[in-house]
């Protein structure tokens with residue numbers, strides 16, 4: 327299945343000339359790292375490539391090529407082959423939603439279990455730690471050598487999607503790929519500093535505020551936190567800076583499911599993120615109740631309603647899923 331999909335994608339890339347590489351809104355390390363690596367590789371084999379991205383988060387702006395991205399889609403994208411990475415559905419495309427009919431064809435490369443196979447060619451490998459890991463194999467299949475620039479982008483993709491190789495999605499294969507990336511000459515220490523030790527003070531202030539809301543339920547198995555619009559205002563932090571605050575809830579002793587509620591600028595609308603620490607507890611299923619999705623161990627959705635109601639409905643859905651945790 328996978329092998330046939332890769333072969334078709336390689337054939338399509340070799341045959342076509344013009345590409346646009348896209349990913350989901352609010353790009354994470356895997357999205358932007360995979361996009362940049364693939365973009366560099368396609369350019370190396372003489373392709374005309376455009377990379378479309380939401381604003382690149384500050385901590386990824388050191389990545390080679392990150393200054394060369396375009397916002398949103400326009401008519402100049404017409405007739406190009408679209409390559410989507412790390413994007414489970416076209417709804418998560420943000421700005422570009424609804425623009426898909428303009429593409430000549432769509433290549434969909436992803437590892438989300440919730441991927442809806444929207445592409446002309448779909449390569450979805452839920453066993454891959456990250457799309458970065460998949461793109462590494464694709465680049466090799468295209469006959470492009472992984473140099474330091476490509477290696478740096480792929481390393482960031484893998485590093486961030488595995489939570490620094492700590493999550494259950496980290497495999498022997500992941501480490502084998504990383505071994506090859508190290509051989510390409512990447513500077514892991516510099517990458518680590520850029521991604522993890524470059525924290526704006528506003529983020530720590532936001533963390534401080536949100537930690538005050540931490541609450542445990544279900545005998546300690548469910549740990550939840552809130553980040554309100556008021557907190558964003560008081561601390562001057564942006565939504566982007568709230569990205570990994572959920573890891574503090576997740577790290578609590580005995581926690582099985584961590585959930586963070588983030589109020590968006592839209593009235594009565596929350597972005598809800600989930601993490602599961604148990605193989606038996608599938609938070610993709612929880613997010614799906616509210617029209618969202620993701621992975622078994624990490625997912626998200628958007629829920630509308632008053633604060634207390636949103637909290638009650640979401641925690642109710644988690645409680646039902648937590649029944650699977652009883653050994």
Ligand SMILES: [Mn+2]
Pocket residue numbers: 356357412437455456457487
């Ligand atoms: Mn990913």
